[in-house]
């Protein structure tokens with residue numbers, strides 16, 4: 103928050119050191135732990151250590167303290183309430199009143215941009231969601247979709263240029279099975295309302311019939327052969343039905359408020375993937391064991407001369423010469439850089455079970471001399487489970503459909519909202535149900551470490567008093583109603599320049615401290631690809647606001663205080679809205 107002050111001070115320190123022959127090492131600034139008073143701190147150990155290395159006869163700790171004291175003596179306390187030199191550190195404390203006001207002013211000036219970072223000039227691609235066409239969009243895809251969307255929002259806000267990529271699986275045995283099942287049992291039918299659900303049902307039926315009667319596999323192989331020969335009837339049917347799935351996904355993404363900039367499809371990567379494999383064989387990186395009935399493989403560890411098992415051996419082409427998942431990913435990786443040559447990073451948000459797969463794909467490309475592979479990375483996440491330990495990605499029976507989950511979320515949220523505020527009109531209730539329902543679905547996923555399982559349960563997700571979306575949304579609504587109540591009152595019209603010269607209540611200082619942390623938390627969340635950090639600060643702000651709300655009268659306070667506090671409430675409302683936006687959660691005005 104106080105970059106300007108920090109820079110001014112740093113310039114002063116540099117000037118002083120130059121004038122006094124001190125070879126100043128790079129300064130590192132850290133906020134002082136908040137203790138009712140804000141401050142920043144830096145140390146001179148690196149400078150003293152460098153002097154010692156140059157052969158000066160000094161004790162590093164003692165010399166660091168000496169420099170800190172000299173600088174303290176030189177600096178005017180201007181802008182600071184006090185300056186300390188302790189144990190080699192220089193601690194600068196801000197005037198609490200001025201700082202409080204500065205934080206609140208900054209939020210209200212920057213509004214929707216408060217917390218955002220300066221443009222980094224770096225372009226980053228995040229591939230996420232990647233459901234399979236001709237199958238249901240089940241909740242197993244939900245975590246990746248929600249997490250990916252939030253990571254994109256955070257990176258964008260933090261100053262990166264983000265490319266949102268999707269990679270639906272649109273060809274493979276599952277698609278062939280579907281086409282077979284459709285032709286045999288549903289020929290001529292078209293999906294109506296719930297496209298994705300219907301697509302999933304056709305697929306599930308095909309699987310079931312094949313299981314009951316394995317003889318039918320011959321027919322499926324027949325469809326595969328027709329596809330391989332690009333039989334026009336099959337190709338046309340595939341194109342048409344694929345479009346149905348994609349339309350279903352688009353509806354789903356609209357419902358979830360998620361968007362993409364570019365779509366890749368595995369069907370397009372098959373041929374270029376095989377070409378890469380040919381290149382790998384020619385250059386001696388892959389060994390072609392097809393003549394002996396084997397596959398095409400890359401013994402990565404052996405190739406790199408590693409004794410310990412690390413990258414292992416990857417299969418890059420089947421023995422019958424057909425493409426594998428890995429074959430296609432080799433091509434996709436390069437395809438992305440072909441389309442976006444300036445990518446600083448190309449990241450794949452895929453569940454943890456595929457870690458080895460991505461490590462291998464990137465390593466093989468690197469070995470083959472594709473330097474861009476070093477810019478690639480896998481962000482992994484764990485699965486989601488429902489109560490009763492139903493894993494939401496299994497194939498039969500236990501699959502929970504996203505449409506159903508969304509519907510349930512909305513109706514449960516509606517019931518809660520009605521209980522809480524019976525005065526809501528039908529229109530209000532509808533939009534509250536949507537906002538709260540979606541928040542309840544997204545927040546538990548985002549508020550969890552990517553690498554830990556999420557166990558989803560409605561009670562926690564819809565808790566208005568615990569660490570949950572409705573609690574944060576409700577804080578936003580409370581801020582809104584305080585501000586509304588105060589409007590039209592002449593006293594508040596000039597609240598924009600109030601001096602904060604009353605004694606600040608610890609609860610309001612606490613709240614302001616939370617607001618001031620938001621910009622740093624955005625940067626941290628972006629650096630670590632962790633929406634969890636934003637989910638936590640949003641909750642901490644809401645909690646600090648509850649403390650403030652209990653301890654500090656606003657509308658009832660005397661005019662001077664009332665004006666300052668209204669500004670604090672407005673700044674809180676804004677920061678809550680900004681943080682919820684990064685989570686892809688709506689901040690309602692009423693609920």
Ligand code: ARG
Nearest residue numbers: 232233234269270271431452
């Ligand atoms: N569609 C795949 C699945 O459902 C995930 C694709 C992940 N992305 C990739 N580039 N391989 O498992």
